[in-house]
Amino acid sequence: MATTLPFATLDSLDPRGKRVLVRVDLNVPVQNGQVSDQTRIERIVPTIRELADKGGRVILLSHFDRPKGKVVPDLSLQPIATALATALGRPVSFVHDCVGDEVEAATRSLKDGEVLLLENTRFQPGEEKNDPDMAAALARLGDVYVNDAFSAAHRAHASTAGVATHLPSFGGRLMEAELEALYTALENPERPVGAIIGGAKISTKLQLLENMLEKVDMLAIGGAMANTFLAAQGLNVGKSLKEEEMFDTARRIMDQAKARNCDLVLPVDVVVASDFMAGAPTQIVPVTAIPDGWMALDVGPDTVKLLNGKLTSLKTLVWNGPLGVFELPPFDEGTNAVAQEAGRLTAKGALKTVAGGGDTVSALRHAGVLHEMTYVSTAGGAFLEWLEGKVLPGLTAISTTLERTLPI
Numbered sequence: 001m002a003t004t005l006p007f008a009t010l011d012s013l014d015p016r017g018k019r020v021l022v023r024v025d026l027n028v029p030v031q032n033g034q035v036s037d038q039t040r041i042e043r044i045v046p047t048i049r050e051l052a053d054k055g056g057r058v059i060l061l062s063h064f065d066r067p068k069g070k071v072v073p074d075l076s077l078q079p080i081a082t083a084l085a086t087a088l089g090r091p092v093s094f095v096h097d098c099v100g101d102e103v104e105a106a107t108r109s110l111k112d113g114e115v116l117l118l119e120n121t122r123f124q125p126g127e128e129k130n131d132p133d134m135a136a137a138l139a140r141l142g143d144v145y146v147n148d149a150f151s152a153a154h155r156a157h158a159s160t161a162g163v164a165t166h167l168p169s170f171g172g173r174l175m176e177a178e179l180e181a182l183y184t185a186l187e188n189p190e191r192p193v194g195a196i197i198g199g200a201k202i203s204t205k206l207q208l209l210e211n212m213l214e215k216v217d218m219l220a221i222g223g224a225m226a227n228t229f230l231a232a233q234g235l236n237v238g239k240s241l242k243e244e245e246m247f248d249t250a251r252r253i254m255d256q257a258k259a260r261n262c263d264l265v266l267p268v269d270v271v272v273a274s275d276f277m278a279g280a281p282t283q284i285v286p287v288t289a290i291p292d293g294w295m296a297l298d299v300g301p302d303t304v305k306l307l308n309g310k311l312t313s314l315k316t317l318v319w320n321g322p323l324g325v326f327e328l329p330p331f332d333e334g335t336n337a338v339a340q341e342a343g344r345l346t347a348k349g350a351l352k353t354v355a356g357g358g359d360t361v362s363a364l365r366h367a368g369v370l371h372e373m374t375y376v377s378t379a380g381g382a383f384l385e386w387l388e389g390k391v392l393p394g395l396t397a398i399s400t401t402l403e404r405t406l407p408i
Contacts, residue, residue: 015056021142026062047172057110069125135162148172151379153394164397181375198223198321222323269300298324299334343369356383
């Protein structure tokens, strides 16, 4: 199989002597001035290192948090420059703005192989408005543009979409890896392909569920979303979280799955508790026997056995969302068991697994299988919008007619 990416990659770029404006995602967790999770930094290192090693003059753009167009000193990217330099193994200089004469001067003074980090793009009011003047000001800082922030590709901002209209544009290695994984999982998958979708509310994942129905052979639903599906069939779910206003939608999705011959898998048993708290009494009951006043907080062992059996028949799996309240033991056991089986099948080469979304990454890390999956996206919202079938402005902006076929 092969994947045709809709943008030029770094294979098409000779960066030597060029100012390479690189959009990355340094929106990382920081506690007491220290980066507490290096994952996103580690993911962008290959692109930065490759460009610098080839003689590019690397200029990094990123947002951080939500300063809403104002300078908020606590949201400066300066502390992150230190963590980035450590990860890169080379100096990273910093300038206290992202546009203007001082910044232009700093970019023009760079030498081949040097790396410069600019200040939080969201300190500028024009960033989130995709202001044409800001996009043009950013473009004056570089000779070429590389977007390596798939996680911000769902935003039409000046640094993700606007600037790309002014400069020759490329996708970085992380952007390339994300798109290869997603294309492999959904656009040209090895079948049968399945999806595990968890989460609290159908209303927040309706487009995702409907798009999955068109692409997968098996769709398993977990989390509190499953309660709504069960209740829509007339089952009593006690005081479990559910969305009564979505019952008709749940029934429609079940009908669509049947019409498309998609195997829709719901829990057959659940772990229930009298209260949502650590140490509360629990029971394992069939979904047909949830007691009044109790709430379902995890799938039960029969559901785990059912799902793990389904996994053995798949070639490709997309995972978004935990099966239960994994943050509160013992309601992590269902997610852990299914994730570990997916990891085992992936490790032996029987299954390709692509996972993403904030809670999903945390749940897989908690289950100890984060690094056993074929690909785990840290992109959050962009990953979800891709699964929903939406157009991503940051991806569209760097797309060109120059396509490359890549082996998978």
